[in-house]
Amino acid sequence: MSSEKxxxxxxxxAGVMSAQVHRVGTWAQAGDLIADQVKELxxxxxxxxxxxxxxxxxxxATLAKTGVTISDKLDRHELDITDVGITYVPYAxxxxxxxxxxxxxxxxxxxxxxxxxxxxxVPFNKxxxxxxxxxxxxxxxxxxxxxxxxxxxxxSRTADIERVLTIGVHGPSKLIVILVDEGV
Amino acid sequence: xxxxxxxxxxxxxxxxxxxxxxxxxxLSRFADAYPTARKNAYxxxxxxxxxxxxxxxxxxxxxxxxxxxxxxxxxxxxRGAKVYFAKTAEDANxxxxxxAIEKKVKKIVKSKSMASxxxxxxxxxxxxxxIVNETDLGEWIIQLAGQKPSHMVMPAIHLSKEQVAGYFSxxxxxxxxxxxxxxxxxxxxxxxxxxxxxxxxISGANFAxxxxxxxxxxxNEGNARLxxxxxxxxxxxxxxxxxxxxxxxxxxxxKALPKSATGQLITSYVTMVTGVTPTEVDGQVQDKELHxxxxxxxxxxxxxxxxxxxxxxxxxxxxxLNVCPAYQMVGGHVYxxxxxGGIGAIxxxxxxxxxxxxxxxxxxxxxxxxxxxxxxxxxxxxLILEMRRRMAQKKGIGLxxxxxxxxxxxxxxxxxxxxxxxxxxxxLTGGKPFxxxxxxxxxxxxxxxxxxxxxxxxxxxIAKEREKKNTGKKKRxxxxxxxxxxxxxxxxxxxxYDVLEHAGCEVYFPWEQACCGAPAKYMGDTDSQTRxxxxxxAAMEEGNPDYIVSACPTCTVAMMExxxxxxxxxxxxxxxxxxxxxxxxxxxALAEELGVKAPGKKKSLKGKFTYHDSCHYxxxxxxxxxxxxxxxxxxxxxxxxMKDSDQCCGMxxxxxxxxxxxxxxxxxKKLDNIAATGSxxxxxxxxxxxxxxxxGLDKRHSSVKIRHTAEIxxxxxxxx
Numbered sequence: 001m002s003s004e005k006x007x008x009x010x011x012x013x014a015g016v017m018s019a020q021v022h023r024v025g026t027w028a029q030a031g032d033l034i035a036d037q038v039k040e041l042x043x044x045x046x047x048x049x050x051x052x053x054x055x056x057x058x059x060x061a062t063l064a065k066t067g068v069t070i071s072d073k074l075d076r077h078e079l080d081i082t083d084v085g086i087t088y089v090p091y092a093x094x095x096x097x098x099x100x101x102x103x104x105x106x107x108x109x110x111x112x113x114x115x116x117x118x119x120x121x122v123p124f125n126k127x128x129x130x131x132x133x134x135x136x137x138x139x140x141x142x143x144x145x146x147x148x149x150x151x152x153x154x155x156s157r158t159a160d161i162e163r164v165l166t167i168g169v170h171g172p173s174k175l176i177v178i179l180v181d182e183g184v
Numbered sequence: 185x186x187x188x189x190x191x192x193x194x195x196x197x198x199x200x201x202x203x204x205x206x207x208x209x210x211l212s213r214f215a216d217a218y219p220t221a222r223k224n225a226y227x228x229x230x231x232x233x234x235x236x237x238x239x240x241x242x243x244x245x246x247x248x249x250x251x252x253x254x255x256x257x258x259x260x261x262x263r264g265a266k267v268y269f270a271k272t273a274e275d276a277n278x279x280x281x282x283x284a285i286e287k288k289v290k291k292i293v294k295s296k297s298m299a300s301x302x303x304x305x306x307x308x309x310x311x312x313x314x315i316v317n318e319t320d321l322g323e324w325i326i327q328l329a330g331q332k333p334s335h336m337v338m339p340a341i342h343l344s345k346e347q348v349a350g351y352f353s354x355x356x357x358x359x360x361x362x363x364x365x366x367x368x369x370x371x372x373x374x375x376x377x378x379x380x381x382x383x384x385x386i387s388g389a390n391f392a393x394x395x396x397x398x399x400x401x402x403x404n405e406g407n408a409r410l411x412x413x414x415x416x417x418x419x420x421x422x423x424x425x426x427x428x429x430x431x432x433x434x435x436x437x438x439k440a441l442p443k444s445a446t447g448q449l450i451t452s453y454v455t456m457v458t459g460v461t462p463t464e465v466d467g468q469v470q471d472k473e474l475h476x477x478x479x480x481x482x483x484x485x486x487x488x489x490x491x492x493x494x495x496x497x498x499x500x501x502x503x504x505l506n507v508c509p510a511y512q513m514v515g516g517h518v519y520x521x522x523x524x525g526g527i528g529a530i531x532x533x534x535x536x537x538x539x540x541x542x543x544x545x546x547x548x549x550x551x552x553x554x555x556x557x558x559x560x561x562x563x564x565x566x567l568i569l570e571m572r573r574r575m576a577q578k579k580g581i582g583l584x585x586x587x588x589x590x591x592x593x594x595x596x597x598x599x600x601x602x603x604x605x606x607x608x609x610x611x612l613t614g615g616k617p618f619x620x621x622x623x624x625x626x627x628x629x630x631x632x633x634x635x636x637x638x639x640x641x642x643x644x645x646i647a648k649e650r651e652k653k654n655t656g657k658k659k660r661x662x663x664x665x666x667x668x669x670x671x672x673x674x675x676x677x678x679x680x681y682d683v684l685e686h687a688g689c690e691v692y693f694p695w696e697q698a699c700c701g702a703p704a705k706y707m708g709d710t711d712s713q714t715r716x717x718x719x720x721x722a723a724m725e726e727g728n729p730d731y732i733v734s735a736c737p738t739c740t741v742a743m744m745e746x747x748x749x750x751x752x753x754x755x756x757x758x759x760x761x762x763x764x765x766x767x768x769x770x771x772x773a774l775a776e777e778l779g780v781k782a783p784g785k786k787k788s789l790k791g792k793f794t795y796h797d798s799c800h801y802x803x804x805x806x807x808x809x810x811x812x813x814x815x816x817x818x819x820x821x822x823x824x825x826m827k828d829s830d831q832c833c834g835m836x837x838x839x840x841x842x843x844x845x846x847x848x849x850x851x852x853k854k855l856d857n858i859a860a861t862g863s864x865x866x867x868x869x870x871x872x873x874x875x876x877x878x879x880g881l882d883k884r885h886s887s888v889k890i891r892h893t894a895e896i897x898x899x900x901x902x903x904x
Contacts, residue, residue, distance in 0.1 A: 016449055074464050076380050076414065096450040106464045109413050113406060131454075132435035139431075145396045147263070147461035148413075151438070151454040156406040158368060159446070160322035160338065162345050163214050166368045169321055170375065171406025171452070 006094045006127040007179070013097030017154030018167065019175040023124065026182045030121050031057035033178055034086060035066055041117055041174075043083035045069045049111040053088040053184055057121060074107040076114070085111035085172070089120040089152075090141075092127045092177070093134050098153040099177055100134045102146035109148060117174040120152075124179045194518070194543040201514040202845055207334075207342040208513070214341065215512045219828075221447025222503070222557070234440055239497045239561035241433045246487050246496040252394045252427045253478060259397030263459020265474040273303035276479045280305065280386070280419055281312040283475060287417050289314065289383040293375075295401065295408035296320035297388025298336055298500065299423045299479060301522045302535055305386070316386075317378045319407040321371055328355050334516030335524060336502040337445045342515050375407070385411035389422040390500070391437050392476070395430040398458040399476060402441050404451045412457055416465050417473045420457070424483050425496055437499055440559040444501040486534040491570045495530050497560030502527075504554035504564055509832045509850045510547045510843075519544040526554055526564040533571055545571050547846070549839050550706065551832035552803035569706065576708030590712070595698035595719065599671075603642065632848035633840075633879030636672050643674035647693035650681055654690040661689045661774075662729040664720070666739035667699055668871035676871055679898035680735050680771055686901045687778040689731075696723040700742035701750070706837050710750065717747040718757060724764050732764065735771040735894055737801035737870050738837065744768040745804075770801070771894050772810045772869055780897065782818050788903040789896070792822045794861040796854070796877065797830040798870035811869055811893040819900035824861040828853075835876035851880045858888060866890045 001009075011021045024030050034057060038046055046063060048054065050072050063070055071078055079085075087108060091100035099120050103109050112118050128134045131151065139145055156171030167173045201207065245252055257267045270276035276299075284292065292314055294300065306327070309316045318327040322340040326333055328351040333339030340348070349362035352370060360370060387408055389399040399420045401408040412418050428434060434456075442448040463472040486492050505511045505525040516524030520540045521532040526548045533541035548568040555563050643665050661684055669677045681691050701716035720743065724732050734740040748765050751757040769777065782788055795812055802808040808830070815821050834840060834850030854877065858866050866888060868874055878890045 013449060017452070074469065075467055076464060080376060080380060098450060098454075104461045106413065106462050106469060109409075110464070113409050113413065130435070131438050131450075132432060135431040135435060145398060145456075145458045147458050149456045149458075150409065151450065153450045153452055155452065157404050157452055158321045159404075160320070160325065160340050161343070161348050161364050161367060162210055163217075163338070163341065164345075164364045166365050169368055169372055169405040169407070170319065170379075170410055 001094070001129055003125060003127065006129060007124065009094040010092055010097055010127050013095065014154070014177060015097065017097045018157075019097060019154045019177055021177050021179065023179045024181070027056040027180055028058060030178050030180050031059040031062045034059045034119055034121070035062035037119060037176055038063060038068055038084055039066050041084060043068060043117070045071065045082045046084040046086060047079055047082040047111050047115060048072045049085075049087045049105070049108040051088045051108075053123075054086065054121060059086065072107070074110075076110065079110050079114045082115045084117045084119060085113075085115040086119045087111050087121070089122050090126060091134055091137065092122050092179070093129075093131055093151065094127055095130045096151065096153055098131075098151040100128070100138070100149070100151050102138050102142065102149040104147040112150070112152065113171050116168065116172055117176065118152075118172040119176045119178065121178045121180060123184050124181045125183065127179070190543065197518045198514055198843070198845060201518050202849070204342065204515070206344040206347070207515045210341050210344075211512050211515055214338075215506065218447055218506045222443060225443035225447045225449050229439065229443075234436060235559050235561050238436050238440060238499065238559050241428065241436070242497040242499070242560055243494075245428055245433075246425075246493055249424065249427070249484070249487060252429065253424060256392055256394040256397060256427050256478075259395065260459060260476055261397070263397050264471070265397065265459050265476050267476045267478060270477050270479045270481070273479075273481045276303055276421060276477050276481070277305055277308040279477060280421070281308050281314070283417070283419065284309065284314050284384055285312060287384070287473070289417060291378070291382045292316045292384045292386060293319050293378050293382040293411050293415065294323070294386045295388070295403065295411040296323050296339070297386065297421055298333070298522065299388055299421045300386065301333060303479070303481065305421070317375065317382075319375050319378065319411060320403075321368065321405060324371065324375065325351060328352070332517070332522060335505060336500055342517070379410045379414050382415040384417040384419060385415040386419045386421065387411050389420050389426050390441060391434055392422050392427045392478075393430060393434055394427055396458055398434075398456050400434065400454060400456045402438065402451050403453050403455070404448075406453055409453055409455050412455065413463065415472070416463060416470070417475070418457070419475045419477060421477045421479060424478050424480055425498070427478070441499055441501050444503040444557065444559050482534040482536070492530065492534065492567060494562050495527065495567060497562050498527055498531075499559055501559060503557045503559070507553045507557055509551060509553070509834070510549055510846055513846050513849050514547065518547070526568055527562065530564070530567050530571065538575075541571065542575060546842060549799075549832050549834075549836035551799040551836060553799075553830065553832070556803060569708070572706070572708035573710060574708075577710075595696065599642070631844070632851060632883060633876065634882040635879055636875055638671050639674050641674065643670045643677035644693055644695065646674055646678060647681070651692060654692065656690070659689045659731070660727055660729040661691045661731045661733050662724050662726060663691050663693050664697055664700075664724060664732055664734040664739055664743055664768075665693065666734060666736040666871070668875060669735060673871050673874060673892075676735055676874075676892045676894055679892065679894040680733065682898040683771075683775055683780060683894055683901060684733065684778070687775065687780050689778070691733075692727055692729070694723040694726040698723070700736075700739040701746060702738045702742045703838055705742070705746060713746070714750050717750050717761065721747055721751070721757065721761050721764050725760065729767060731769055731774055732767045733769050733771055733774050735869070735892060736872065737770055737798050737805055738872060740768060740770040741800050741804050770805055770807060770869070772814060773805070773807055775814060775897060776810050780814070780818060780901075782820070782900060788900045789819045789821050791865065792824050792861075792863045793865040793867050793896075794824050794826045794858060794863040795829060796826070796833065796858070796866055796868045796873060798868055798873045799832050799836070801869050802830055807869070811867065815867055815893060815896055819896050821896070824863045826857045826861045828857055833873050833876045835872045837872070840876065851876060855880045855884060855886070859886070864888055867893055867896060869893050
């Protein structure tokens with residue numbers, strides 16, 4: 001499947017799972033988009049999990065301009081009150097509209113779980129066709145099975161009361177995926 | 185508890201469930217939405233191939249269980265996990281409680297785990313002085329309500345938002361309105377504190393991968409991720425049936441489980457934990473402890489059983505409940521222990537106590553809708569029958585059923601009684617062809633439906649008159665009538681003769697044929713079934729026919745498969761049974777095979793009809809396309825499909841005698857779906873369904889007519 005085709009399947013399926021999908025050309029543009037999204041959400045506190053890829057977006061600087069409080073501290077109580085968690089996520093899966101997040105660092109994991117919004121930056125050329133492909137690829141890329149891996153598909157949801165779908169139970173109520181064309 | 189008391193309690197729990205309008209409404213809304221949601225979720229997926237792969241892989245996992253467990257243990261241990269094998273529920277409870285005490289744990293958060301419900305883990309931890317909070321919203325509600333789950337995937341499906349608001353108000357000591365989004369937010373805030381403070385997180389697992397030592401949870405709320413991330417100790421309680429081979433098998437389960445469970449493309453989170461990972465404790469990074477409790481608790485006994493090992497193929501999606509007509513009426517709590525539905529009765533039989541499964545297994549209609557959707561291709565109704573057979577062997581089938589089957593197996597006595605009944609029933613029918621009111625304890629049966637009267641002249645007498653014309657020079661067909669056509673609906677027999685004679689056959693009625701044995705089979709009475717099988721095989725050999733035809737799918741299955749199965753221990757009879765079985769056809773299949781055609785060029789019948797798929801006919805004989813083709817192409821009628829045409833009408837053999845209170849609402853749903861088509865005619869291929877649906881239509885004073893496909897074809901050929 002061509003990368004454009006993978007993207008269109010991913011976008012459709014991620015839409016089914018109620019994730020927001022954006023596509024930008026460069027890492028810098030991803031940084032700008034993160035700042036725009038944070039502004040739009042009227043967020044006051046954001047939490048970053050710093051990786052070399054995320055730093056390429058220069059989002060720290062663009063976010064600073066918005067006046068938002070930025071933290072990258074491993075502190076569950078601070079994480080609990082943050083409005084937006086921002087991470088780099090190395091893969092996406094077309095067939096399910098998921099992002100695939102192998103991450104053992106406790107901060108890297110917590111940032112995707114505790115705030116009401118999670119923004120994930122994902123390389124465009126890492127949209128894999130299927131869950132099976134993702135599991136195969138991650139073992140090849142990491143040389144072993146990462147200790148903690150999650151397929152994340154849209155926001156946290158429940159239908160436990162009267163089968164009424166409600167978004168945002170224990171995890172984020174919003175998942176924003178930004179795909180970046182520029183290579184890692 | 186006495187058996188009678190046990191029975192009364194069970195009946196009372198059914199009545200309570202049937203009166204619970206909140207639950208009935210919720211289950212019915214979900215059941216209505218589920219088939220479409222499932223279909224959409226599986227769009228573009230080859231479901232049959234996927235089901236085969238899962239069933240086959242899980243079956244192999246069972247065969248290699250010891251090696252798989254060893255491999256899993258080695259790999260998980262290599263990654264720093266501690267693996268404990270718990271033979272029993274007590275072992276698992278003791279291990280986890282001791283561990284908590286040893287690790288100075290005070291507060292525990294749990295994500296959803298049916299295995300923990302199975303062993304009442306919360307009670308044990310509470311007794312050890314620990315504070316345990318369920319964090320899955322449904323499970324938390326159940327915990328606050330002091331109840332148990334009523335569905336494997338949707339534990340609180342039986343509760344209304346008002347009831348939930350009541351439990352929340354009490355727990356949070358404030359007045360919580362029954363506003364679902366608001367209640368979800370309240371739960372988030374309340375449980376978030378519990379997550380942040382917990383020392384131990386307990387999760388279940390949807391699967392465990394031997395090759396990598398990985399455990400996985402498939403969830404929507406995110407509570408399992410928090411449970412496995414924040415506390416310093418993680419305990420995963422894993423039933424040994426969850427151990428699979430590799431990531432390839434894992435990908436298939438991830439593909440099937442959410443789609444089959446709730447009709448979702450995938451759940452919000454699929455989380456895979458391999459060994460020890462770091463966590464944060466008081467701002468410092470340290471490795472968390474991972475304890476994996478592999479629990480047997482009756483599972484290996486199930487696996488060792490030559491029949492029940494098929495239940496190993498279950499991936500706990502509960503799609504069998506989602507399509508079960510009985511579950512839709514009564515919900516999960518009447519199934520006694522923790523696991524609900526047909527599969528629940530089977531699991532309870534092995535994991536808990538066989539006596540706990542005794543009553544609930546009876547709720548199975550045997551319609552087979554579950555097997556059709558099961559990702560593990562488990563023949564649940566067959567396993568239920570096997571369970572029933574074993575129970576009957578052990579305890580007997582009860583004196584009254586035994587007396588009835590002894591009577592049924594005595595062909596002559598049975599038939600003379602039926603003849604007497606046809607005269608004796610006049611006061612009840614008032615001369616009409618339906619029994620609307622029955623005296624005394626039978627009254628429950630006629631509340632929602634009228635029962636048909638016994639025909640004044642049985643079909644065997646009609647057949648005798650028609651046979652005079654036979655020349656013995658054409659293809660010979662032996663007609664197996666079955667009790668309903670012989671004694672209640674002889675006109676269906678006449679129609680079968682008309683159509684087959686039109687197709688150039690001579691049809692004979694072997695006089696010594698008796699009941700097909702299905703009622704005895706469904707009660708677990710193998711002795712009566714065997715006697716009847718011999719009698720029918722001998723009867724059907726008469727005149728060495730080219731075909732043996734039946735117009736009742738239950739009888740067809742009995743003559744085509746059951747006689748062979750039940751006589752397999754007796755080589756001579758087994759051979760005879762196989763020869764007879766090979767010639768057996770259901771009426772419509774034979775009509776198609778013989779190429780029945782309308783004689784004129786013009787289509788002879790006009791008008792619309794809707795079609796009801798009888799359970800055995802569709803799922804055992806796989807014939808649902810054939811009558812649709814015959815009725816439209818040969819008879820020339822127009823088909824208007826009804827909603828859930830494949831859903832059981834509630835007749836299900838003796839079900840309407842065992843559970844008239846469940847059978848009746850199932851019938852009402854069927855009648856509503858028929859009415860919604862606007863068609864004045866409903867066609868079926870089973871005289872049992874004719875009896876059930878005709879009775880319901882009569883009670884409603886409906887103008888809709890019900891006909892067997894044979895009747896319509898005969899009419900079309902006559903007019904053509």
